[in-house]
Amino acid sequence: MSHDARIVDAPSGAPQRFLPPISDAGEPFWDATRSTRLVIQWCRTCEQAIHFPREACPGCLGEDLEFRPGSEVGTVYAATMIPISANPTMAGRGPYVIVLVDLPEGVRLMSSVVGPGALEVAVGDEVRVAWEPLDDGRHLLVFVRE
Numbered sequence: 001m002s003h004d005a006r007i008v009d010a011p012s013g014a015p016q017r018f019l020p021p022i023s024d025a026g027e028p029f030w031d032a033t034r035s036t037r038l039v040i041q042w043c044r045t046c047e048q049a050i051h052f053p054r055e056a057c058p059g060c061l062g063e064d065l066e067f068r069p070g071s072e073v074g075t076v077y078a079a080t081m082i083p084i085s086a087n088p089t090m091a092g093r094g095p096y097v098i099v100l101v102d103l104p105e106g107v108r109l110m111s112s113v114v115g116p117g118a119l120e121v122a123v124g125d126e127v128r129v130a131w132e133p134l135d136d137g138r139h140l141l142v143f144v145r146e
């Protein structure tokens with residue numbers, strides 16, 4: 001691995017995470033996660049970042065899209081703590097935090113903050129991209145506190 005990716009392991013005993021389905025538009029995003037790289041889709045016509053990946057730009061409907069490296073640090077826009085999940089694939093992970101994180105590119109991602117201090121994360125905090133391995137070789141984008 002040629003870059004400084006942070007890898008976080010699932011809590012011991014936690015079941016395998018649900019494997020996110022891969023849309024045609026999202027395939028480059030998921031391929032990049034195999035080498036723990038964040039890429040963000042951009043519209044080359046109106047120079048707008050797009051997330052989640054789509055077939056056409058939501059701003060200008062242009063289809064001249066490409067993927068560029070994404071920022072590794074974002075700002076928490078919203079956070080909520082889930083004490084106990086009813087979802088069986090989240091057993092052993094509670095309590096956990098779901099966040100909306102704004103990246104400097106202008107996109108907002110839904111994810112989770114994990115690791116030390118995760119439950120105390122607050123709106124406005126800076127968080128850093130980290131990766132949790134999935135069973136199929138991809139990695140799940142999560143965040144850790146700075």
Ligand SMILES: [Zn+2]
Binds near residue numbers: 048057059060
């Ligand atoms: Zn556009």
